[in-house]
Amino acid sequence: MDYYIPATITHYFYIFLSYFIPSLILFPTFHRPDRDNRHLKVAGIISAVFILLVFMLPKNISNSVCTFGVYFFWYASFSFLLAGTKSFKLTLALCFYCLMLFIEILCGIVVTFITLFFPSSNIVNAYSLITNNYFSIFFMATFGIFWELVSIKPLKRFFLNYGYLMTNIKLTVALILPLVIAVQTSNILYLFVIPKTRIVLTLIFCIPFSFLICIWLNYGFHMLKSCERQHLEQTYQLKVLEQEIAHIHQTNAQYEHLYRWNHDTANHLLALSFLIEQKNYQRALEYIQRLQQERETFES
Template sequence: MVGRFFYYLLNVFFTIVPLNMLFRIFPSEKRKSRDVYLASIFYAIFFLWMLPVPTAIASRYTMIFIYPFTAFNMFFFLGGSKSFKFILFCLYFNVLMLIEATSSLILSLIGLLFPRLHITGIFVAFEGNDISISLLCTIEMIVYLIIFSVVIRFISTHAYLLRLSLLISLLLPILLPMILNNIFTILSQNSLPTYIYLIPALISSFLIFRLFRHGIHLLKDSEKENAIEQHRLLTVQQEIDHLHSLDQEYQKLYVWNHDMANHLLALSLLSEQEKYDQALSYMKQLQENGGNIK
């Protein structure tokens, strides 16, 4: 029962946490925080069906719900264009693969260090004992918080890299080998010659390499474009600052001219009234106070 509870927490975690983390950075103007909280409560209640079900069985149906729920969260609650949300959706599941790989490594190391615990690997842990399931879920949640926080920080500072063409060129070469590996694994159960699998494997590897190299070129071009754009923005900001300084100098000059006009008017009135001593005293005060008389 402990393992089932931890697996329940893991699925609720994978559904609720990315929604709340992304909503804080990319909120939709049409949605409020209350809507996110209500959705989180719904997911927490929905996944309760996992508690009475064996973890090995529940894990087979997890992605049936995780994928559509995550897609709904990103397209319904987040702001931005549809292509931006689609990129976030694809990036999210690539991050999940990285999290699973990292968790698998940590779990394997723990299993080697403590063999008496009989800890099983990540792909069979859900059929293992409660310790394996609990450790796996705990490690994945911790690793998820670390990696996803870094990814979100990267997205917020490098949003210019979130382009669909760049995503396809860099992330698709990561997904394709896994998909092809599963296909070849299924096909290899048939008694066919090895070269039948070797030829498509070589062709697909070459195409994946070309696609990834194209993605690297796109990445370089994006970095160059961003550098040019940043330089342009810096130049514009410097020009704006210069205009502000000129405006401040103009305001100072305007105030000085206005004060001088008042001083000249005062001296003119004193001269017309033949109050020469007062006019002379007034000019001395101007000279002593640098043109300012309180």
């Protein structure tokens, strides 16, 4: 079976989702006040058309543009749709870069298990090694689409509940950058170092580098703990402030009610005193009875 057409279609949708899903996930939490779902749809259409045009280029050029252009496209769409500073948007792009690495690793793991059970399928589990193996492209893109669609809902919920963590750029960099450096360093060793010296350099480089990465991550987790503690304190203070404001509003409402009651009582007493001065006792009694009926009606 020729997998060229299904591989091309699935790869296109995989790249499209990689371009568009970050904006789709972040828009409900961080959108600019002057942006709505229409602008989000426009961004989706632009990404779809852009990727379609890129796919018309020669394969080596289109692969490079899709691979490296996604970061510029993320930043452009974040600038168009999301509120926040430039450094904040760059931090969000870094987060989703790690997410895409994680999804690619998951796809590689799944495909690796498939090759263990079906070794004759000749599936390659890394995009960097795929040339014209359309069967491998189809499988990798299919699993990539699956993981990206599965991640939308939990990531939306995460950013709605813990989006405040993304505003702390130092925290995000401390937690994510070590992982990015580790992955990219391993890629450099794999691609640019000859096999004979790769193992030696990896062993020499791995121990001190792993130690530094652990120290960096430990620092990031300490920052995360401190940030979460500050957030809980601020949430508690905000809750206390809201309760105090509600109490002030309630007190003001009671004061206004008491003020109106005193004002009405003064008017009633003035009317009664006028009727009594005029020795119009019958009308004064009727006035008192009417006030009593109104009070009973109001209380019922």
